[in-house]
Every structure is written in structure tokens, then in C-alpha cells.
Amino acid sequence: MNVERLPVRTQHRVAILLNANAAAVSEHLRRELENFVPPEDIFYSRTLDDARGIARTVLERGYETVLTGGGDGTFVGYVNCLVDEAARPQVVVRGGAAVQLARHQFRMPRIGVLKLGTGNAVAEFCGSSPRRVGVVEDILRTRSGEVGQAREVHLLTCEGKLAPFAGMGIDAAVLNDYMRVKQGLAGGKLQFAGSGGLGYLWSIVGRTIPMYLMQRGVPNVEVVNLGAPARQLGPDGKPIGSEIKTGEVIYRGPCRIAAAGAVPCYGFGFQMFPFARKAPSRFQLRLSAMSLPKMLTQFPRIWRGHTPRTGMLDFHCEKIEITFDREMPLQMGGDAEGYRKRIVIDMAAEPLELLDFGPPAAA
Numbered sequence: 001m002n003v004e005r006l007p008v009r010t011q012h013r014v015a016i017l018l019n020a021n022a023a024a025v026s027e028h029l030r031r032e033l034e035n036f037v038p039p040e041d042i043f044y045s046r047t048l049d050d051a052r053g054i055a056r057t058v059l060e061r062g063y064e065t066v067l068t069g070g071g072d073g074t075f076v077g078y079v080n081c082l083v084d085e086a087a088r089p090q091v092v093v094r095g096g097a098a099v100q101l102a103r104h105q106f107r108m109p110r111i112g113v114l115k116l117g118t119g120n121a122v123a124e125f126c127g128s129s130p131r132r133v134g135v136v137e138d139i140l141r142t143r144s145g146e147v148g149q150a151r152e153v154h155l156l157t158c159e160g161k162l163a164p165f166a167g168m169g170i171d172a173a174v175l176n177d178y179m180r181v182k183q184g185l186a187g188g189k190l191q192f193a194g195s196g197g198l199g200y201l202w203s204i205v206g207r208t209i210p211m212y213l214m215q216r217g218v219p220n221v222e223v224v225n226l227g228a229p230a231r232q233l234g235p236d237g238k239p240i241g242s243e244i245k246t247g248e249v250i251y252r253g254p255c256r257i258a259a260a261g262a263v264p265c266y267g268f269g270f271q272m273f274p275f276a277r278k279a280p281s282r283f284q285l286r287l288s289a290m291s292l293p294k295m296l297t298q299f300p301r302i303w304r305g306h307t308p309r310t311g312m313l314d315f316h317c318e319k320i321e322i323t324f325d326r327e328m329p330l331q332m333g334g335d336a337e338g339y340r341k342r343i344v345i346d347m348a349a350e351p352l353e354l355l356d357f358g359p360p361a362a363a
Helices: 027-033 048-061 071-085 119-127 131-144 170-185 196-213 292-303
Strands: 012-018 042-044 063-067 091-094 097-100 110-113 150-153 156-158 161-163 164-170 220-225 230-233 239-244 249-254 257-261 283-288 310-317 319-332 335-347 352-355
Touching: 012 048, 012 071, 012 131, 027 042, 027 131, 042 048, 048 071, 063 071, 063 131, 071 119, 071 161, 071 239, 071 335, 110 119, 110 131, 119 352, 156 164, 164 170, 164 335, 170 239, 170 319, 170 335, 220 283, 249 310, 257 319, 283 335
Parallel strands: 012 042, 012 063, 063 110, 110 352
Antiparallel strands: 091 097, 150 352, 156 161, 156 335, 164 257, 164 319, 220 249, 220 319, 230 239, 230 310, 257 283, 283 310, 319 335
16 A cells, blocks of 8 residues: 555644654654654654653644554553643742642543554554554544544553553563563664564563462462442353452452453453453453463463453452562553552543544444
8 A cells, every 4th residue: 555645635633652762663664754744743752751741742732632652651651641741730930939820621632552562452452553554554544534433441540550451460470571581682683582472472481481480389369349349250251249349358369460451452462351341430350370381271262362261250340459468570551560569450530532443333
């Protein structure tokens, strides 16, 4: 497809927010975008401070739509900066004293996610196009108004940060190990092997599995419901058992992974939370104490969204507290966040409008 001939019928105010550190945000892509998008609508960030300044500019200019490019971490970073800047009160100096004015109510723009990262969980959820030509096509379709449908999505909040998913345990360990492998191979002849799917495979085989084989026993967890009544889900995603009321224990016992998701995808096509969108204003909580051999045996089916009948528990929840008996690796939105024993996960109060790049829904 020749993207130069794509029609742009109606110009929409669209800001392109790219992570300059992402490998896919190459100099070639930059030059190509500058052929189709006004330079004042393209922003590049290298640091969190860059992203905050860009978020403020985007809100002040009143862009109707923003597209983020650089992976799930880039999406999470920009969304949090946009939300924080929209809530920040304006402060002026009068007579030598700082005066806080009433908060200006910025309208949050619709957000689309370009497939320019490693895991691309949110991009997969949004139906974004792969490859460089597909990314440019998504941008041009958005600017011309061809991408008009959007879905309201309540993200999770954890430690004051918005994210599409978060977890403690083996999933976070894989992310931590992946970052170590990637950093260890950076700049060397094997740098190519430290990123993408191959990098994750190296991480799992070379670090995560050996560490878990040496682990002292199985960690124990207590998960308490802090929100509206929660429900356990069967393997088909339908509620089973009675409601779990506020303050009641959802689960107490051995656990290798405790993860929650507001979207089904976990990146690379991994359908970690197949029931995440099945109940309004609820996220899916997934707990598992599977042994490593069983987990590896079941993994291909779990990847495609199949839920085993044993070894895995699923719930729909609004707010929970997760407490382990030891320090556990934590990930939020695909970014390694160190180690914790306790976290609280909640549904965000306000939804985001996420662009849907897929074919229009049938009337």
C-alpha cells in the first residue's frame, strides 16, 4: 500500500506522542512521519520530565486525540502525565506570594496506541496495525477521521499509577529478568537476542525458570476484597458461588502469581485476562499456585485464553488488597517496579476513551 496516496478528507487535531528511546521509533520513521504530519503535532520524549511537558502542551492546545507510540510503558507514562497535568491547579505569583487558582478543567483527549513497542498489549486490544507502513496508515486514518469509534476503558490504579494490568509473582519476575538480559546484551554482538520475543524466551529459560527451581517453598498470599462485592468465575467466565462481600478474604494460601487486568491482552498475543471486559467497572483477578512443570505444559493453551479447570482461580473485583508472606517482584503496565509484599489495586474512577482501529462494528 502506498501511504503517500491515502486521502486526508478532514483534518482532526491529532498529537503524535512518541518515545524517542524505543527502537521502533527510528530516524527513518521520523522522516517518513514528517512527510504526512505537521511537525508541531509530533512530540518526542526521552525522560519523564519530557513527557510531563508534552502532556501540558497537548492539554493546553486542546488536541481532540493523541496517539502514543513506544509500547505499553509509553502509553502508561503519557496517560499518567496527561491525567496528572489535567488535575494540576494553576499557581500564579501576586504581590510576591504564590496564589493557587481554581483548577482548569482540561478535557482528556481520546487516546490511540500505535504498535511500536515490545509487548504491545494495549495496541493489540485497540486493533492497531503492525509494521511501519501499518503504523503510518493508522496515523493517517486517525487524522482523516476514518478511525472514529472508541471504547471506554477503566484502567487499574496501583500506588497512585494508572495501568492496564499489574501483577506480583512469576509474570513480574519475567519482566525483571527480561530487563536484566536486555541491558546485559545492549551494545554487544548479541544485542538482537535481548529484545522482543527472543529476549523474553532467553529471560524465561536462562533466568526465571532456574530462579524458581531454587525458590524456598511456594509463597503464600492473602487477597482481601476492599470494594463492591466480588465474584469468582468458572473456566467459562461465568460467576460461580456466592458474592464475596467487602472486607472478606477472596483467597488465602499458596500462590505463584497474583495479577489483575482491565484489558484481555498481556502482549505478544497473550490472552492473560480473557474475562477482563465481561463485567462493567470490574477487573479480572487471576491467582495461580501451579507448579512450574504444569505451568509450562498448560502455557500454550493459557496463552490463547483457555482457562484450566484446576490450578488457576479467576475473579471479578473492584478493589483488592494483595499481601504476600515475602517480597515479590511487581510489574505495572509491563514495567518492572521492583519488589513489594503488599499492594492495593483499584479500578480508576474515570474511564479513558481508547480508539478502536479495527473494522467498524456492525449496525
